Amino acid sequence: MELILEGIKKAFTLLFMLDREVLDITFLSLKVSGIATMISVFIGVSTGATIALNEFPGKRVVVSFVNTGMGVPPVVVGLFVTIFLWRNGPLGFLGILYTPLAIIIAQAIIATPIVMGITIAAMQQLPKKLRLQILALGASRLQMVWMLIKEARMSLLAAVMAGFGGVISEIGASIMVGGNIKGYSRVLTTATVMETSKGNFDVAIALSIILLLLAYSINLILTHIQQKERPR
Amino acid sequence: MKNNMPILEARNLRVERAGVAILDVPELTIKEGEVLSLIGPNGAGKTTLLVSLCHLFKNVSGNIFFRGREVGKDLSVSEYRKRYAMVFQEPLLFNTTVFENVAAGLKFRRMGKGEIEEVVKENLEQFGIRHLKDRSARTLSGGEAQRVALARAFAVKPDVLLLDEPFSSLDPPTRESLIDDLERIIRESRTTTLFATHDRTEALRLSDRIAVMNEGKIHQLGSPEEVMNHPADEFVASFVGIETILDGTVVRESRGTLTVSVSGYEIEAIGEVHPGERVILCIRPENVTIAKNSKGMATSARNVFQGKIEKVTPLGLFQKISIDCGFPIVAYVTNDSVKSLSLEEGKIINVSFKATAIHVMKKRRA
Numbered sequence: 001m002e003l004i005l006e007g008i009k010k011a012f013t014l015l016f017m018l019d020r021e022v023l024d025i026t027f028l029s030l031k032v033s034g035i036a037t038m039i040s041v042f043i044g045v046s047t048g049a050t051i052a053l054n055e056f057p058g059k060r061v062v063v064s065f066v067n068t069g070m071g072v073p074p075v076v077v078g079l080f081v082t083i084f085l086w087r088n089g090p091l092g093f094l095g096i097l098y099t100p101l102a103i104i105i106a107q108a109i110i111a112t113p114i115v116m117g118i119t120i121a122a123m124q125q126l127p128k129k130l131r132l133q134i135l136a137l138g139a140s141r142l143q144m145v146w147m148l149i150k151e152a153r154m155s156l157l158a159a160v161m162a163g164f165g166g167v168i169s170e171i172g173a174s175i176m177v178g179g180n181i182k183g184y185s186r187v188l189t190t191a192t193v194m195e196t197s198k199g200n201f202d203v204a205i206a207l208s209i210i211l212l213l214l215a216y217s218i219n220l221i222l223t224h225i226q227q228k229e230r231p232r
Numbered sequence: 233m234k235n236n237m238p239i240l241e242a243r244n245l246r247v248e249r250a251g252v253a254i255l256d257v258p259e260l261t262i263k264e265g266e267v268l269s270l271i272g273p274n275g276a277g278k279t280t281l282l283v284s285l286c287h288l289f290k291n292v293s294g295n296i297f298f299r300g301r302e303v304g305k306d307l308s309v310s311e312y313r314k315r316y317a318m319v320f321q322e323p324l325l326f327n328t329t330v331f332e333n334v335a336a337g338l339k340f341r342r343m344g345k346g347e348i349e350e351v352v353k354e355n356l357e358q359f360g361i362r363h364l365k366d367r368s369a370r371t372l373s374g375g376e377a378q379r380v381a382l383a384r385a386f387a388v389k390p391d392v393l394l395l396d397e398p399f400s401s402l403d404p405p406t407r408e409s410l411i412d413d414l415e416r417i418i419r420e421s422r423t424t425t426l427f428a429t430h431d432r433t434e435a436l437r438l439s440d441r442i443a444v445m446n447e448g449k450i451h452q453l454g455s456p457e458e459v460m461n462h463p464a465d466e467f468v469a470s471f472v473g474i475e476t477i478l479d480g481t482v483v484r485e486s487r488g489t490l491t492v493s494v495s496g497y498e499i500e501a502i503g504e505v506h507p508g509e510r511v512i513l514c515i516r517p518e519n520v521t522i523a524k525n526s527k528g529m530a531t532s533a534r535n536v537f538q539g540k541i542e543k544v545t546p547l548g549l550f551q552k553i554s555i556d557c558g559f560p561i562v563a564y565v566t567n568d569s570v571k572s573l574s575l576e577e578g579k580i581i582n583v584s585f586k587a588t589a590i591h592v593m594k595k596r597r598a
Contacts, residue, residue: 129320132288136318137337138388147336151327207537 003201011209021183022203026210029187032100033168036107040115040163043108045156048119049145053131058088063120069113074106078173081106085177098179103187106173111163118162122155123148154226161222165215188214237300239264239424240392245294247448255280255292255448258417262392262424269435270428272445277426279321280448282394285426286318298391299596315340317385318394321401323377325369330361330380337388355383375406380413386421393418395427399434401542409438432472435462444468444539461516462591469514469591473564475552476515476568480596482507490592495559503592510595519589520563522553523582526575536584537561541577544570551575555583 014022051062083089085097088166091172126148134144149156178185178196188211195204238261254276262268270278284292298315301307317337325333334352343351356362358580359379364372369380378398385393399407399409415438418425429435435442436456444467452464463469469477480494482505490501491512493566505511539557546552551570553563561583565575575581 127322127324129322130324132283132286133318133320133324134336135288135313136316136394137340137384138314138317139340143340147326151325151413 004205005075006136007162007201007205014203015209019206022206022210024156025188025191025207026214028100028185029168029189030040030189030214032103032174035165036104036167037160037164039104039108040111041160044112044115044159044163045119046151048116049123049149051116052120052123053148058133066113066117066120069231070117071111073172074110074159074170074174075110075172075176077106078176081109081173088163095179098181098185100178100185102177103174103185106177107167107170110170110173111167114166115159115163118155118159122152122159123156125147157222157226159220164218168215169211181196215216237264238262238297239299240285241300241407242285243295243297244295245281245287245292245296245591246283247280247292253448255284257294257448257450258455259412260285260443262426265422265424266440267425267427267438269439270426271430271435271442273430273445276430276445277448278430278445279396280394280509281319281445282426282428286316286394287312287512302409303471314388314393314549315390315392319378319381319385319389319396319398321397323372323374323381324382325372325377325380327370328368330356330364330369330372333380334384334387336436337384341388351387352383357389358386359413368591373406375402375410377545379413382410386417387421391424391527392426395425397429400430403572414438422525443530444471446471461513463593466512467591469512469593473516474514475517476513476520476560476589478515478559478561480511480513482509482511489587492592497537497558499590500587501590501592505592512593512595514591514593515561516587517562517564520561520583520585522563522569522573522575523584524557525582534587536582537583538580538582541549541575541579541581544575544577555581557583561585564586 048066051066064165082097083100084091085094085102086092086113087097100143109226118150130151131144131148134147139147157209169189174187175190180186180190188207192204192207195201195207240262242257242260245255245257245260246253255539257306270406272278280289283289284294285296287296287303296303298310298312299308303309303312317399320350326336331352334355335348338348338351356365359374359382361379362381364376364380369377372380382398399410402410407430411434424596425438427435439456441453442459444459446467452459452468459468459571460472463472463474466477478494478499480492480499482490483493483498484491485505485507488502490503490505490511492499492501492513494513499513501513503511539555539561541553542556543554545554546589547564550564550566553565553570553575555561555563563583564572569575573581
């Protein structure tokens with residue numbers, strides 16, 4: 001019990017002193033997961049919208065494939081990204097294994113199906129006639145798609161939240177492809193694991209608190225925007 | 233009308249679903265500035281026809297001409313879509329302010345900001361919803377929402393306006409005031425309008441011409457007077473409110489007056505049909521008179537029959553009296569007359585109707 005109390009006390013000291021190392025880890029985490037989420041939103045929303053708005057043979061297979069992708073364990077993604085980026089692997093020549101870039105790639109692969117799946121569901125929930133209505137007001141196809149994305153913006157915000165929440169707290173892939181290199185590719189989750197295994201509970205608790213606060217505040221901002229958009 | 237070229241013309245429009253034709257319109261022309269109603273029951277193909285004319289369906293066969301230019305050939309589909317506007321049964325407003333909704337079509341056309349402001353204001357004014365400008369579209373009542381939808385369509389100054397039962401989900405007072413405004417705006421702007429409805433009174437009020445549809449086909453296209461009084465077939469007759477439709481055979485014809493045998497009774501009507509031919513007689517319920525006895529009946533009413541009242545159905549301002557004279561006949565009688573004649577089920581009364589009030593159709597051979 002004393003261990004925990006002592007840990008929490010030390011953790012808050014670290015936080016309030018704005019410990020250099022803790023700050024660096026936090027910023028890297030934000031940067032990596034933020035970029036990964038942006039990539040996944042770009043790919044997920046555009047591809048998701050295309051899938052949702054078009055009828056083609058095998059659509060169900062594709063949608064179920066995407067939905068399965070929403071639940072793929074990060075370690076599996078980590079494993080495959082590692083194999084691809086391995087020195088003798090197909091993309092080994094890039095030399096990016098154990099770099100923050102590798103983490104971004106892995107996290108984007110994890111988040112994309114999440115964003116895509118929610119996008120497909122959101123677009124399919126819009127009234128079917130809405131598309132006809134937009135076209136019947138003289139919209140081009142591109143204008144129509146943009147209009148529909150705007151109509152589904154609430155659900156798409158949820159997609160962004162789910163994507164970001166998924167990758168910021170993810171550990172398996174980050175540790176495998178990032179390598180947890182101090183001051184270079186160490187992020188909040190990988191650092192927490194390492195400090196815990198070393199018995200440095202104070203640091204681990206401090207990192208966990210930051211992780212929780214991050215997840216909470218980002219969701220708070222997004223929820224705030226979402227609530228503001230609601231009808232009065 | 234300056235020229236005779238129709239503004240919109242469709243040829244051989246056909247839509248099939250699972251091998252069954254849900255729309256089959258060989259020809260339809262819409263004249264510049266006219267209001268054409270499409271009436272018919274639910275599922276008659278009215279929406280399908282409108283959406284097909286809009287070139288919004290992929291699996292439509294046939295050709296559409298806009299001012300003589302074939303859509304998809306001489307006129308690109310995207311250009312064509314900028315010439316009309318459509319309003320659906322549901323308002324289908326965008327989840328934003330009323331202003332942004334009405335501005336949507338203008339933004340698609342890349343109109344300048346100042347001009348958009350101007351046009352939106354004008355159209356909100358027209359439909360009496362200027363005060364709603366900054367409201368979120370999600371907070372509007374059904375009537376307000378449909379007004380916004382109409383303002384949004386009118387804002388793009390469409391050459392053709394297509395309305396798909398825009399009033400059917402509104403309560404009667406709301407509907408009334410909206411139809412009033414719409415009628416005025418259509419007349420003032422002389423917008424060519426295609427208006428689908430299952431309510432024939434709405435159609436009568438707004439239209440220059442009426443097309444009666446059923447099962448994907450246009451059964452009759454004509455002026456309101458033609459359609460109401462001279463229906464082309466039994467379906468049109470029953471849909472335009474002719475309650476009495478009788479099968480009969482012509483037994484005599486002399487100088488335009490027919491004697492038709494219906495279930496053994498002889499009815500006189502006006503028409504030119506050879507004896508022996510089968511006909512259908514249509515009698516509007518408001519043209520049937522009821523009296524206690526045959527004495528006071530107008531002399532010009534050539535057909536007088538005795539019958540038993542089968543059913544009395546109140547319809548608000550008047551009552552529907554179903555009578556069995558050996559053949560069924562329906563009359564509309566004012567509430568006052570029902571009282572003064574003490575009409576009730578089982579009572580024996582006299583029924584009369586003029587020969588000129590009967591519309592005679594030749595029975596089509598199957």
